[in-house]
Amino acid sequence: MKLNRRILLSACAAAAWVALPAQSAERWNMSAEQPDGNYITGVAKSFAEDVAKATKGELEIKVHSNSVLFKRPELKRAVQTGQVPIGDVLVSVLGNEDPIYEVDAVPLLATDFDAAWKLWQASKPAMEQRLAKQGIKLLYSVPWPPQGIYTKVPVKSTADFKGMKFRAYNAATSRLVELMGASPTTVNSGDVPQAFGTGLIEAMITSPATGVDSQAWDFSKYYYDVQAFIPKNVTIMNARAFARLSPASQKAVMEAAAAAEKRGWEEARKQTATLTQTLAKNGMVVGKTPPALGADLEKIGATMADEWLKKAGADGKAVLDAARR
Incomplete structure (x- = not known):
């Protein structure tokens, strides 16, 4: 029987972190929504590079762009179940699960980046709590330009x-x-x-x-x-996969995530006019x-x-x- 390419890719993604013992080198696949030319994917690739450098190769993340691993509606469930350890998704599409996720899609609530950042800081803890209950770790956000x-x-x-x-x-x-x-x-x-x-x-x-x-x-x-x-994409990680990393690598991932968020918000501001x-x-x-x-x-x-x-x-x-x- 001929297997669907996405099923094969997701199986490989899961195997990349399930099969290896703790504290050994990890090779993960990351599902990115947007094409290679999009700055949100560029931020994801820079994040992966930062992680590989900071962990000295203990964790390497390969970014697969343009939703070739999982489409937007499938991504969160795929991360939660470990079909892929990490990916990014437009957070407002999760609004059917909980309205907190779609606060940034309420028209005219936050129309500039300063207001959008304040809204993100206000809503992030609630989102983190909800995702944590489902075995998901929230890493960073990147905003889109105003709609x-x-x-x-x-x-x-x-x-x-x-x-x-x-x-x-x-x-x-x-x-x-x-x-x-x-x-x-x-x-x-x-x-x-x-x-x-x-x-x-x-x-x-x-x-x-x-x-x-x-x-x-x-x-x-x-x-x-x-x-x-101003909607946002968020990058999320399977919490069990994160727990398997060494404390030093966990620290490296979180520091790289903080840097990615800073870079993503700065890039969104620059890219909007261009x-x-x-x-x-x-x-x-x-x-x-x-x-x-x-x-x-x-x-x-x-x-x-x-x-x-x-x-x-x-x-x-x-x-x-x-x-x-």
């Missing part, structure tokens, strides 16, 4: 989106699209060009990084820099938020914040209170 809207036609307000087939990538963006009057359609980032080309979607909200990765200028014309929210300029250089019409659309989004953001607080309860209120201090 903007891509369309084929010019728009002025949410009325222009009525009935439009609009890409969503998690529960929060699906709700946002519904409140905008459009029709949400879930499409993975790698499938965006084909989805636009076949008419499956006509618009999307995503970062300039995804726009450049997918060469959005080939299928859309307008980019509105609405800066709706990536937005790349969209314009390739012929897209890049503009600010139209006033009427901005007013509509403010109302939607307030609605979604109220809905999120009702779901998240006291823990959610504590996160927002801490972020707003």
Whole structure:
């Protein structure tokens, strides 16, 4: 019987850390969501290099980009069960498990990097606790650039989106699209060009990084820099795999993770303007938020914040209170 390539890869990934005795050299595979050219994958590779150097080869991590090991919906479970010891994932896609995970996808709650960092510091302990109960260690986060809207036609307000087939990538963006009057359609980032080309979607909200990765200028014309929210990818590790490492290697991993987070947030700030300029250089019409659309989004953001607080309860209120201090 011919085995699926991903099953073979994940089996190898698990074997790389299960089969070796404690304190011997470990060879791990890491599942990274984004393609090699994306800065989030670049941060992951630098993290792996730092770990190998600091542990003097006791732990070596090979980064597999573009979700070739596990797709986004599969990643957390794969890490939890040890199919792969480490990987990164867009944290808001875990919102179906617990609303705490999707706080960074509430529109207009944190629209610049300073506010997003405060929100991350406020929400990180709650996320760490939840993941730890499932045998997962949270290592570091890397933010995306602020989210903007891509369309084929010019728009002025949410009325222009009525009935439009609009890409969503998690529960929060699906709700946002519904409140905008459009029709949400879930499409993975790698499938965006084909989805636009076949008419499956006509618009999307995503970062300039995804726009450049997918060469959005080939299928859309307008980019509105609405800066709706700043989502994050988080890198997570199987807690049992971490426990198998020597104390010195554990320390090295955590120090490398802290350095990766610092590097990732700095890189996101630098990349945002460059990536937005790349969209314009390739012929897209890049503009600010139209006033009427901005007013509509403010109302939607307030609605979604109220809905999120009702779901998240006291823990959610504590996160927002801490972020707003």
